[in-house]
Amino acid sequence: MRIDIVSIFPEYLAALDLSLVGKARVAGLLDLRVHDLRDWTTDRHRTVDDTPFGGGAGMVMRPDVWGQAIDELTATGPAHLVVPTPSGATFTQRTAEALATEDQLVFACGRYEGIDARVAEHYRAAGHRVSELSIGDYVLNGGEVASLVMVEAVARLLPGVIGNPESLVEESHGAAGLLEYPVYTKPPVWSDLEVPDVLLSGHHAKIRRWRRDRALEKTSARRPDLIAALDASTLDKHDRAF
Ligand SMILES: COC(=O)c1ccnc(N)c1
Numbered sequence: 001m002r003i004d005i006v007s008i009f010p011e012y013l014a015a016l017d018l019s020l021v022g023k024a025r026v027a028g029l030l031d032l033r034v035h036d037l038r039d040w041t042t043d044r045h046r047t048v049d050d051t052p053f054g055g056g057a058g059m060v061m062r063p064d065v066w067g068q069a070i071d072e073l074t075a076t077g078p079a080h081l082v083v084p085t086p087s088g089a090t091f092t093q094r095t096a097e098a099l100a101t102e103d104q105l106v107f108a109c110g111r112y113e114g115i116d117a118r119v120a121e122h123y124r125a126a127g128h129r130v131s132e133l134s135i136g137d138y139v140l141n142g143g144e145v146a147s148l149v150m151v152e153a154v155a156r157l158l159p160g161v162i163g164n165p166e167s168l169v170e171e172s173h174g175a176a177g178l179l180e181y182p183v184y185t186k187p188p189v190w191s192d193l194e195v196p197d198v199l200l201s202g203h204h205a206k207i208r209r210w211r212r213d214r215a216l217e218k219t220s221a222r223r224p225d226l227i228a229a230l231d232a233s234t235l236d237k238h239d240r241a242f
Pocket of ligand 1: 084085086137141142146
């Protein structure tokens with residue numbers, strides 16, 4: 001997969017040189033390129049914004065500069081344009097799984113009051129998939145942090161990025177549709193708190209059952225909406241799994 005991220009603060013994306021995503025890039029599992037939007041400006045001041053039509057506070061990012069950048073970056077084939085915005089559809093694990101199947105993602109990081117609406121409109125009309133996505137109900141100063149979140153959530157799903165793909169199965173919001181059970185490691189007693197006995201029993205069936213029960217318990221308490229979303233067959237599978 002190729003991922004392009006365009007920003008006027010490309011240094012914001014330096015975190016993607018680190019850890020698992022950084023290693024995946026070095027290993028060639030992910031072709032991730034960060035670009036400075038100002039490289040596509042043509043004026044002396046490298047201007048990327050202007051005042052909003054209709055008035056109002058702040059500045060809007062110009063469509064022509066974004067158009068030059070996105071045209072160049074999508075010239076080699078079908079790309080999915082992702083525009084992080086608080087007004088977007090909610091980015092979820094399902095979104096990450098869908099984006100992870102794409103050949104190329106282009107993240108357009110808006111600043112100021114956002115990107116001229118015609119940019120998304122133009123690329124939809126040109127046949128590109130365009131997703132305006134929100135990582136939650138709050139506002140940031142730009143799309144960079146949201147892009148970091150989404151790129152990490154997508155990249156870790158790519159083959160070879162996570163050492164043990166098994167660990168993806170029982171994660172929160174994974175295939176089971178539940179929040180993850182509590183985890184423990186050594187020492188067996190810490191701060192007068194003991195690890196649940198069942199986890200020390202070596203009885204794998206009981207451990208699986210205990211973990212499933214804790215996941216159902218936690219999900220019911222914290223995210224009843226996820227329980228409600230579980231279809232009957234999944235719930236039944238949870239019960240029949242033991
Ligand atoms: C400027 O972008 C944002 O403020 C943003 C992007 C994605 N999700 C959000 N919740 C906010």
